[in-house]
Amino acid sequence: MQPFTTHTGLVAPLDRVNVDTDQIIPKQFLKTIKRTGLREGLFYDWRKRKDGSPDPDFFLNQPRYQRATILLTRDNFGCGSSREHAPWALLDQGFRCVIAPSYADIFYNNCFQNGILPVVLKTDEVQALFKGVSKEGYTLTVNLDAQTVTTPDGATYRFDIDPFRKDCLYKGLDAIGLSLQHDSAIAAYEKRRSSEAPWLFTDLAAR
Amino acid sequence: MAAKTLFEKIWDAHVVRTEPDGTTLLYVDRQLVHEVTSPQAFEGLKLAGRKPRRPGATLAVPDHNVPTTDRKLGIADPVSAKQIRTLEENCRDCGITVFGMNDVRQGIVHVIGPEQGFTLPGMTIVCGDSHTSTHGAFGALAFGIGTSEVEHVLATQCLLQTKPKTMEIRVDGTLSERCSAKDVILAIIGKIGTAGGTGYVIEYTGSVIHALTMEGRMTLCNMSIEAGARAGMVAPDDKTASYIKGRPMAPTGDLWEQAVKAWRALPTDSGATYDKTVELRAEQVAPQVTWGTSPGMVTGVDGMVPDPKAMPDDRARKATERALEYMGLAPNMPITQIAIDKVFIGSCTNSRIEDLRLAASFAKGRKVAKSVHAMVVPGSGLVKKQAEQEGLDKIFQAAGFEWREAGCSMCLAMNADVLQPGERCASTSNRNFEGRQGAGGRTHLVSPIMAVAAAVEGHFVDIRNWK
Numbered sequence: 001m002q003p004f005t006t007h008t009g010l011v012a013p014l015d016r017v018n019v020d021t022d023q024i025i026p027k028q029f030l031k032t033i034k035r036t037g038l039r040e041g042l043f044y045d046w047r048k049r050k051d052g053s054p055d056p057d058f059f060l061n062q063p064r065y066q067r068a069t070i071l072l073t074r075d076n077f078g079c080g081s082s083r084e085h086a087p088w089a090l091l092d093q094g095f096r097c098v099i100a101p102s103y104a105d106i107f108y109n110n111c112f113q114n115g116i117l118p119v120v121l122k123t124d125e126v127q128a129l130f131k132g133v134s135k136e137g138y139t140l141t142v143n144l145d146a147q148t149v150t151t152p153d154g155a156t157y158r159f160d161i162d163p164f165r166k167d168c169l170y171k172g173l174d175a176i177g178l179s180l181q182h183d184s185a186i187a188a189y190e191k192r193r194s195s196e197a198p199w200l201f202t203d204l205a206a207r
Numbered sequence: 208m209a210a211k212t213l214f215e216k217i218w219d220a221h222v223v224r225t226e227p228d229g230t231t232l233l234y235v236d237r238q239l240v241h242e243v244t245s246p247q248a249f250e251g252l253k254l255a256g257r258k259p260r261r262p263g264a265t266l267a268v269p270d271h272n273v274p275t276t277d278r279k280l281g282i283a284d285p286v287s288a289k290q291i292r293t294l295e296e297n298c299r300d301c302g303i304t305v306f307g308m309n310d311v312r313q314g315i316v317h318v319i320g321p322e323q324g325f326t327l328p329g330m331t332i333v334c335g336d337s338h339t340s341t342h343g344a345f346g347a348l349a350f351g352i353g354t355s356e357v358e359h360v361l362a363t364q365c366l367l368q369t370k371p372k373t374m375e376i377r378v379d380g381t382l383s384e385r386c387s388a389k390d391v392i393l394a395i396i397g398k399i400g401t402a403g404g405t406g407y408v409i410e411y412t413g414s415v416i417h418a419l420t421m422e423g424r425m426t427l428c429n430m431s432i433e434a435g436a437r438a439g440m441v442a443p444d445d446k447t448a449s450y451i452k453g454r455p456m457a458p459t460g461d462l463w464e465q466a467v468k469a470w471r472a473l474p475t476d477s478g479a480t481y482d483k484t485v486e487l488r489a490e491q492v493a494p495q496v497t498w499g500t501s502p503g504m505v506t507g508v509d510g511m512v513p514d515p516k517a518m519p520d521d522r523a524r525k526a527t528e529r530a531l532e533y534m535g536l537a538p539n540m541p542i543t544q545i546a547i548d549k550v551f552i553g554s555c556t557n558s559r560i561e562d563l564r565l566a567a568s569f570a571k572g573r574k575v576a577k578s579v580h581a582m583v584v585p586g587s588g589l590v591k592k593q594a595e596q597e598g599l600d601k602i603f604q605a606a607g608f609e610w611r612e613a614g615c616s617m618c619l620a621m622n623a624d625v626l627q628p629g630e631r632c633a634s635t636s637n638r639n640f641e642g643r644q645g646a647g648g649r650t651h652l653v654s655p656i657m658a659v660a661a662a663v664e665g666h667f668v669d670i671r672n673w674k
């Protein structure tokens with residue numbers, strides 16, 4: 001996983017609440033057995049008009065947002081299905097950071113597994129950024145270590161993040177590798193628990 | 208000892224270790240796996256040269272992609288076929304039990320877990336699927352995870368978690384006749400909103416919840432995710448134990464006695480507190496129908512499509528306008544005037560034997576309207592078999608419903624069961640997102656008997672005073 005330290009990038013606005021993962025990447029793109037190449041499915045249904053032609057009003061179809069790496073959006077982003085294809089598709093399109101007032105739990109988790117930083121800012125701060133992004137070429141600097149988002153005119157907003165998650169993302173750590181370091185603690189847990197609650201340890205024989 | 212909630216008891220019993228900031232390595236008792244969210248997890252495991260820690264704690268089944276028509280013909284779509292083949296190969300390589308597409312035990316992952324006795328009270332259960340919350344009906348802590356976490360659980364049998372907050376949703380009073388768990392949960396989502404439960408695990412309490420059958424509790428917990436919650440749960444009781452007893456993977460003999468004893472100690476202690484409590488009176492719950500493109504856009508069948516002009520703020524107005532445009536509905540239209548084209552009875556919300564029995568009892572001797580195409584998709588091969596033994600298939604077919612093989616089907620339309628653009632569907636599933644049942648398709652979420660009545664009349668009707 002790519003570490004996330006400080007990132008300055010072009011901002012793309014998606015001014016909708018409750019954007020669900022079915023919208024971020026529709027089901028027809030979930031048949032893949034790979035993590036890559038999902039970019040063409042990103043917001044697939046919203047990119048097109050009813051007749052199938054590209055919708056020039058949708059931000060991803062506009063030249064000015066082609067190189068955007070920060071997605072600015074509204075409350076409850078990423079609700080619905082647990083599909084990790086949603087952050088994979090965002091990453092494939094080039095997004096390294098999302099900024100919103102709130103996220104759905106599973107999507108929020110999934111971002112951290114893929115080197116994407118989901119920043120939570122207050123509703124009025126997000127509103128201020130939406131104002132800013134109407135200017136073409138609007139960029140933000142996101143500093144994970146300092147936990148800040150800084151606008152071109154120097155306004156700085158602070159965000160909260162769990163220290164453990166922050167550390168893993170900052171260093172690009174492999175979560176599985178980390179947990180495997182606690183193998184003996186896991187084994188000790190299993191030993192104790194299987195004598196307390198043996199019915200939880202009657203495993204299925206592979207059939 | 209301090210008084211604890213059901214959630215806290217299960218959480219505390221599964222802590223392997225805790226980081227200084229509270230991040231917890233939580234032990235996972237069971238994992239369920241399906242074909243869509245697992246291939247990249249198995250691939251990652253292989254690439255890193257890792258092996259599953261406890262393959263026997265995992266059960267796999269293909270459900271999202273499987274055809275619900277004659278399975279002997281195989282799968283027409285080569286990409287779907289490959290995904291299902293990949294699941295079977297991965298499970299074979301790792302020593303994980305998988306119910307293949309032609310196994311009678313195959314079905315929707317959240318139907319077969321409880322059906323097999325794989326889901327037990329007090330467990331932590333995960334699956335790469337948001338509706339894993341369903342299993343909370345048994346007094347388990349069950350939640351959906353992403354594919355990287357599926358891989359994490361395969362490799363370590365643990366997950367890194369931050370501790371959620373607890374919310375009690377108490378439902379007391381008496382439900383009107385013909386109102387069901389589906390109406391209760393839709394009313395709850397209407398009340399607290401689709402992000403109302405974000406960061407929380409919900410425990411459903413109160414006389415109405417305890418009176419629900421296990422199937423009803425599963426319907427309720429299933430849609431906890433639509434309220435934004437990480438999980439939903441109901442305390443186990445005698446009903447829970449008698450549902451589990453004798454199922455193929457349930458404990459037996461001495462282990463059964465020990466397990467039941469432990470389950471009795473699980474319910475929330477008196478004096479334990481929740482971070483938040485929400486109350487709902489059952490009398491206020493009318494049969495629910497969603498009118499928009501998010502499960503929180505819901506009203507009683509005796510209500511009307513809302514008017515964006517009456518919305519409190521700009522953002523709500525915009526969201527409503529957009530939803531009405533997508534749904535092709537006019538403000539202030541009575542719900543009972545909405546005409547439908549399709550009816551889907553199925554999904555992990557409402558496809559169990561009780562749902563089908565109830566639906567069949569209303570379909571009996573009636574006919575689906577000429578303008579409507581209706582189908583019933585049982586939740587598992589075993590539900591289907593049971594229904595056929597009881598003659599439910601004949602009742603549905605005589606009424607003009609199609610009777611299908613088990614799977615997710617038109618709940619997310621990954622197989623061939625898809626809404627056409629503009630088509631309007633009364634569906635017993637859990638999501639009415641734009642395009643969920645097919646690009647341009649319009650979904651109204653309802654209970655199974657509301658779906659039957661809509662199929663017969665060609666539009667929504669208030670089931671409470673239907674004939």
Ligand code: SF4
Nearest residue numbers: 338554555615618619
């Ligand atoms: S029935 Fe629908 S909601 Fe349930 S697991 Fe299948 S696709 Fe998901």
